[in-house]
Amino acid sequence: MNHIVHPVARLAGAIKRYGNLTALEGLDLELRPGELLALLGPNGAGKTTAIGLLLGLIRADGGRVELFGEDPQRISARRRIGVMLQSAVLQGTLRVRELVDLTAAYYPAPLATDHILQLAGIVDLAKRPYADLSGGQQRRVQFAMAVVGQPELVFLDEPTVGMDLDSRQSLWAAVRQLVAQGTSVVLTTHYLEEAEALADRVCVMVRGRMISEGSVDALRAKVLHTRVRCMTSVTSAQLGEWGIDIDEVKEEHGRLSITTVQAENVVRRLLAADPDVRELEVHRAGLSEAFTELTRDQSRISDVPMEEVA
Amino acid sequence: MNIRPVSLAVPTVSMPPSRVMRAYMAEARSEVTRYLRMPGFLLPTLLLPAVFYLLFGVFLAHSNGPDAPRYLLASYATFGVMAPGLFGFGVSLALERDTGLITLKRALPMPPGAYLFGKMIMALLVASGVLLILIGMALGLAHVQLSAAQVLTVLFTAVLGVLPFCSLGLLLGAMIKGQGAPGVINLIYLPMSFLSGLWFPLSMLPSPIQRLAPIWPSYHLDALALSAVGLGNGERLSHVLVLMAYTVIFLALAARKLRRYG
Numbered sequence: 001m002n003h004i005v006h007p008v009a010r011l012a013g014a015i016k017r018y019g020n021l022t023a024l025e026g027l028d029l030e031l032r033p034g035e036l037l038a039l040l041g042p043n044g045a046g047k048t049t050a051i052g053l054l055l056g057l058i059r060a061d062g063g064r065v066e067l068f069g070e071d072p073q074r075i076s077a078r079r080r081i082g083v084m085l086q087s088a089v090l091q092g093t094l095r096v097r098e099l100v101d102l103t104a105a106y107y108p109a110p111l112a113t114d115h116i117l118q119l120a121g122i123v124d125l126a127k128r129p130y131a132d133l134s135g136g137q138q139r140r141v142q143f144a145m146a147v148v149g150q151p152e153l154v155f156l157d158e159p160t161v162g163m164d165l166d167s168r169q170s171l172w173a174a175v176r177q178l179v180a181q182g183t184s185v186v187l188t189t190h191y192l193e194e195a196e197a198l199a200d201r202v203c204v205m206v207r208g209r210m211i212s213e214g215s216v217d218a219l220r221a222k223v224l225h226t227r228v229r230c231m232t233s234v235t236s237a238q239l240g241e242w243g244i245d246i247d248e249v250k251e252e253h254g255r256l257s258i259t260t261v262q263a264e265n266v267v268r269r270l271l272a273a274d275p276d277v278r279e280l281e282v283h284r285a286g287l288s289e290a291f292t293e294l295t296r297d298q299s300r301i302s303d304v305p306m307e308e309v310a
Numbered sequence: 311m312n313i314r315p316v317s318l319a320v321p322t323v324s325m326p327p328s329r330v331m332r333a334y335m336a337e338a339r340s341e342v343t344r345y346l347r348m349p350g351f352l353l354p355t356l357l358l359p360a361v362f363y364l365l366f367g368v369f370l371a372h373s374n375g376p377d378a379p380r381y382l383l384a385s386y387a388t389f390g391v392m393a394p395g396l397f398g399f400g401v402s403l404a405l406e407r408d409t410g411l412i413t414l415k416r417a418l419p420m421p422p423g424a425y426l427f428g429k430m431i432m433a434l435l436v437a438s439g440v441l442l443i444l445i446g447m448a449l450g451l452a453h454v455q456l457s458a459a460q461v462l463t464v465l466f467t468a469v470l471g472v473l474p475f476c477s478l479g480l481l482l483g484a485m486i487k488g489q490g491a492p493g494v495i496n497l498i499y500l501p502m503s504f505l506s507g508l509w510f511p512l513s514m515l516p517s518p519i520q521r522l523a524p525i526w527p528s529y530h531l532d533a534l535a536l537s538a539v540g541l542g543n544g545e546r547l548s549h550v551l552v553l554m555a556y557t558v559i560f561l562a563l564a565a566r567k568l569r570r571y572g
Contacts, residue, residue: 076325
């Protein structure tokens with residue numbers, strides 16, 4: 001193994017404009033070997049543009065874009081990557097095995113198709129035409145196509161959309177296995193629990209900029225909010241009179257849900273005010289809350305024309 | 311289960327020519343397979359010229375004079391080989407740009423030439439099918455007397471004649487996108503066939519149409535096909551050059567259009 005750590009993929013000050021709209025405002029992003037990086041952000045944040053640059057689908061208006069130190073538009077760089085794109089509709093009349101074989105033919109040293117079908121859990125689908133498969137099954141075929149070429153870096157764009165819980169779990173297991181064997185992964189997802197389950201590092205983008213970068217834990221720690229839930233006779237009006245810093249109060253099925261940075265104070269006052277408090281739960285914010293918090297103050301973002309890139 | 315041997319940290323990844331060749335072949339095989347499984351595309355392309363020939367070249371031939379079956383073999387051969395190029399490239403590229411398949415293929419390490427090669431092989435095969443059906447009908451049903459050399463020349467001319475229309479199809483597919491493509495391409499295909507004298511001999515059409523005819527690539531292919539069946543005026547080189555020029559020009563325009571945006 002190579003011990004000098006060169007980034008596998010790199011954006012340095014990358015700028016991309018679509019007419020008047022700036023999709024990326026000098027984005028810096030580095031992916032290290034063997035790392036799983038999750039790219040998160042609301043729609044229009046520039047995730048798709050960032051991926052499009054790294055895949056060589058579009059050219060940056062400024063800054064540098066590198067894949068294994070090369071221009072991603074060079075095919076030699078792309079022979080080292082695997083790609084799963086959310087929006088691609090594949091040739092419906094081709095069978096699963098034919099699609100995987102075709103993709104394998106693009107790579108210098110692909111794995112045996114049988115092996116990949118097994119890894120992706122689609123052995124039983126091998127002879128089915130792609131168009132006959134369910135959405136989740138199609139995603140698994142696309143995953144097989146992404147990894148058949150033994151790529152050193154895999155791009156997974158919303159890999160588990162349309163999958164049931166079991167398929168999702170088994171795809172996660174396959175992704176973990178890839179990473180364990182040294183493959184780098186760039187993941188974009190709307191499922192924050194997916195990022196939480198898989199990512200070494202999470203980058204949050206808003207309006208063409210990186211607003212946060214770090215491990216899942218580090219990201220969570222940035223958000224001090226805690227949620228307190230319980231069944232109580234205390235009303236939200238009473239809570240407001242306590243003078244504690246409370247962000248949000250919701251009533252869900254007779255249960256009070258309080259989001260606050262002063263959980264200890266809230267609990268103390270609650271127990272004092274209502275000795276009959278039941279089913280008390282105190283949760284530290286998850287990635288989902290952290291994400292909401294980080295992106296909250298960003299105003300509406302106009303649509304980016306990314307049809308060809310998506 | 312080992313997915314990737316750890317020893318793969320090579321500085322650049324080269325691909326031996328034999329494997330690049332395999333990518334071309336795999337792409338061609340996929341294109342052919344997928345269209346063979348789409349009768350909705352294949353049957354009209356194969357049968358439309360055959361039905362026309364059956365009507366006008368076989369059943370109604372005698373009212374059109376003794377040379378009509380021979381003349382119409384050339385015309386419908388031209389008409390028939392335009393379609394696989396125009397539709398095979400044009401419609402499929404327009405749809406594949408719309409569905410994101412092109413985007414995926416551009417992100418994958420597919421050699422760009424393999425994509426064109428695959429579609430070209432498909433168009434050549436379909437065109438050969440059209441030709442074989444028409445020649446079979448001309449010989450068997452319309453009793454056109456053709457020497458073996460003439461049969462081969464028609465086949466050769468018309469099959470290679472697919473190329474300018476592949477090139478035009480590629481340009482159209484690069485300009486239009488999505489479900490509207492078949493309609494737009496028919497709006498070019500059908501009038502161009504008419505204006506080139508593929509349905510009615512040019513001599514029967516108004517003189518402005520006759521004078522305009524040489525701007526259509528199909529006019530030149532028809533002239534070559536007529537020569538091949540022994541009806542032309544013997545002039546070939548200029549038509550070949552015009553068709554080659556069209557192929558290169560359409561291809562260059564399409565390449566420019568596709569370079570950045572897919």
